[in-house]
Amino acid sequence: MAMIRQPENFPxxxxxxxxxLALSQEELAHALGVSFATVNxxxxxxxxxxxxxxxxFWQFCAQMKEQGKLI
Structure with a gap:
């Protein structure tokens, strides 16, 4: 079984x-401090x-999990 953090699974x-999280690419980009094009x-x-x-990205995911927004 592949680990989730492997680059090929990243997309x-x-x-x-x-x-x-019901976010647009733009919103996720803003939350991560990167450009929309980067997330795209x-x-x-x-x-x-x-x-x-x-x-x-992983820290953002951890924060969202702590807040109960991410499973």
Whole structure:
């Protein structure tokens, strides 16, 4: 079984998190401090986020889980 943090699963993970939170790509981008185009490229698998960006994304997910907004 593949771990969720593997880069090839990242596009699906970003999309799933965004849908669960009912956020647009623009809104997620703002929450993460990146551009809309960056989130769009992540979701389409065109770019792999930097280690820093991945860390920001996972921290954001952890915060949303703590707030009960993410399963």
């Amino acid at each position: 699906e993970t970003v999309k799933a998190v965004r849908r669960q 490229r992540w979701e389409n698998g065109k770019t792999v986020p930097s280690k820093l960006a991945q860390r920001q």
